[in-house]
Amino acid sequence: MNSKDLISHLPEAIAARVKSATRVGERAIVVLDASGLPPQDRTHVEQQIIDALSSVEGLSDVRVAMMADKVKRRIIAIGSGKGGVGKSTLTTNLAVALRRLGVKVGVVDADIYGPSQPKLLKTEGMKPEAAGEKLIPVESEYGVPVLSMGFLVKPAQALAWRGPMAGNALNQLIDAEWGETELLLIDLPPGTGDVQLSMLQKQKPDGAVLVSTPQDLALIDAARAGQLFEQAHVPIIGLVENMAGYTCPHCGEVSHPFGRGGFEEMAGKVDIPFLGRIPLALPIREAGDSGNPPAARDLPEGEAFIQVAQKVADWLARESA
Ligand SMILES: Nc1ncnc2c1ncn2[C@@H]1O[C@H](COP(=O)(O)OP(=O)(O)OP(=O)(O)O)[C@@H](O)[C@H]1O
Numbered sequence: 277m278n279s280k281d282l283i284s285h286l287p288e289a290i291a292a293r294v295k296s297a298t299r300v301g302e303r304a305i306v307v308l309d310a311s312g313l314p315p316q317d318r319t320h321v322e323q324q325i326i327d328a329l330s331s332v333e334g335l336s337d338v339r340v341a342m343m344a345d346k347v348k349r350r351i352i353a354i355g356s357g358k359g360g361v362g363k364s365t366l367t368t369n370l371a372v373a374l375r376r377l378g379v380k381v382g383v384v385d386a387d388i389y390g391p392s393q394p395k396l397l398k399t400e401g402m403k404p405e406a407a408g409e410k411l412i413p414v415e416s417e418y419g420v421p422v423l424s425m426g427f428l429v430k431p432a433q434a435l436a437w438r439g440p441m442a443g444n445a446l447n448q449l450i451d452a453e454w455g456e457t458e459l460l461l462i463d464l465p466p467g468t469g470d471v472q473l474s475m476l477q478k479q480k481p482d483g484a485v486l487v488s489t490p491q492d493l494a495l496i497d498a499a500r501a502g503q504l505f506e507q508a509h510v511p512i513i514g515l516v517e518n519m520a521g522y523t524c525p526h527c528g529e530v531s532h533p534f535g536r537g538g539f540e541e542m543a544g545k546v547d548i549p550f551l552g553r554i555p556l557a558l559p560i561r562e563a564g565d566s567g568n569p570p571a572a573r574d575l576p577e578g579e580a581f582i583q584v585a586q587k588v589a590d591w592l593a594r595e596s597a
Pocket residue numbers: 356358359360361362363364365366387390392465466518519520554555556557558560561562564565
């Protein structure tokens with residue numbers, strides 16, 4: 277059954293809005309131009325499509341993607357000078373927290389060396405569908421759609437990629453059917469090499485968030501990442517210090533395994549806003565492993581992410597004023 281056959285089952289007014297209709301086995305994917313449709317009518321139109329196509333023989337799953345017109349989508353890159361400092365954990369929780377603050381946000385996992393968003397957002401094993409040339413982001417249960425390099429390539433292949441190749445693959449993820457998503461957070465690969473630079477130059481994010489642990493060495497790397505953003509003319513929204521201050525779950529004593537306050541000091545010196553401090557906490561690691569971002573629930577561990585998200589939301593509001 278081709279696209280025309282599928283469209284012929286739809287009411288005329290809806291058929292006129294269809295941008296593409298694809299059938300993959302028992303699944304139909306309809307991409308609709310939703311320009312001018314009030315939000316309250318969209319659910320009704322979606323249901324009409326599902327009802328009309330569910331009666332087609334052999335179809336058991338109907339998906340509808342609405343493309344709204346003129347969504348001014350902004351991009352924020354999350355970067356770090358080195359790996360393992362919690363860039364992916366921050367990206368996930370920032371997205372979930374921003375969603376709770378009312379921002380329609382999606383996550384793009386550009387970390388070709390170790391894509392971890394499928395695990396962090398509990399979408400492992402899911403594959404994005406394609407509508408025509410474009411990918412349809414995978415829906416996570418936290419209201420945050422996601423596309424990951426991990427859905428497209430095996431890490432062993434990606435390791436051999438050079439900057440422009442990675443840049444082109446990232447383009448595919450960003451230029452997907454994001455519908456009403458108004459903000460994309462990009463989880464960049466760690467480091468400051470040509471892969472990262474090429475990605476930034478191609479995508480020209482509106483802003484960047486830097487992540488580091490408080491260690492001196494990590495901070496030097498973070499400063500280098502700051503220079504990379506400046507070189508690509510990407511404004512730095514601010515710095516987040518991760519894995520700061522560990523509270524012993526037994527005696528309550530606070531220790532500082534990765535140093536203390538250095539990042540805040542550096543942010544002050546180089547005139548970059550300090551966005552906040554995320555504690556080193558076992559529940560954050562456990563929540564990451566099980567795909568349950570702490571920011572999705574009212575937990576003490578989630579609170580620090582919500583505070584950072586509020587600052588990013590303020591930045592967005594200022595930028596669009
Ligand atoms: N604040 C925290 N408290 C406890 N564990 C954390 C915290 N932040 C991150 N982790 C854990 O540290 C590990 C590395 O975190 P994450 O994958 O987010 O870092 P990354 O900078 O994205 O790493 P990569 O270099 O692989 O991209 C993960 O196991 C994560 O659960």
